[in-house]
Amino acid sequence: MSAEARPAVPAAPPLTERQEARRRRILHATAQLASRGGFDAVQMREVAEAAGVALGTLYRYFPSKVHLLVATMQDQLQHLHTTLRKRPPVADGAAQRVAETLMRAFRALQREPHLADAMVRALTFADRSVSPEVDTVSRQTTAIILDAMGLENPTPEQLSAVRVIEHTWHSALITWLSGRASIAQVKIDIETVCRLIDLTDPERRPTA
Structure with a gap:
């Protein structure tokens, strides 16, 4: 999921409070639909209806x-x-703390396998038009x-190690x-x- 260096893109103007609330509703509706039926269950029209926004408005926020x-x-x-900042990992070494953190993240996704599958598939399908969103992830x-x-x-070496860890995760x-792969195999990796x-x-x- 690491991003390669790309030309700087002008930052979008910050959302107003009302726009941010609308965006939150859209993301919540998306997560709910994906949790129930995975990637195929997320249809733009259904997301718009569940979030209480017009379909055209949804496309202005998210083109696809x-x-x-x-x-x-x-x-x-x-x-x-x-959540992790409120309850940080407790292991002594940095490597152990990162492993504990990533396994906690993995288990959080494991609780919603349809949602996890939908999000990972989207990352896999993402083309250049989705680069800003992928970079944010x-x-x-x-x-x-x-x-x-x-x-x-x-x-620089530590950042390189982080990129390899991201790829592996x-x-x-x-x-x-x-x-x-089983959960045990994931933990070992x-x-x-x-x-x-x-x-x-x-x-x-x-x-x-």
């Missing part, structure tokens, strides 16, 4: 179902990040990992959702890739 579901994933990650995931690490100013979600954190820690790197 993929845009909508990727934004829903970002919203879900934001809620998770808030990536930044949110990076922020969650860096918080767990306790880092404010990571080195995303891949683990896909393999679990497709029935090709996450714990294994999080060891990169120790390898890129300047304070723990062996001197020549």
Whole structure:
């Protein structure tokens, strides 16, 4: 889910309070529909009806179902990040804290498998038009990992390790959702890739 460097895009003007409330209703309706029936259950007309907005209004906020579901994933990650800040991981080492954090995120998605599948499928289907939304998901995931690490100013090597961890977490979600990996296998993969954190820690790197 990591984003490659792209030209800067002018920031959109901030939403008004009323617009933000409307957007929240849309994302809530999307999550509810996806939780019940997955990707195929999210139809733009039904989302608009459930959110109490006109179909044209919905399309102004989200040009497609993929845009909508990727934004829903970002919203879900934001809620998770808030929860993690209230109840941070308790392990001693940075690698262990990140592994604990990502498994908590995984279990949160596990509780809503249809929603998780819909969001991951949307990320997989996303093309260049969805790049800003995908980038936001990536930044949110990076922020969650860096918080767990306790880092404010990571080195380039540490950021590279974070990108690899993100890729592995995303891949683990896909393999679990497709029935090709168990929760135990996911846990092993996450714990294994999080060891990169120790390898890129300047304070723990062996001197020549």
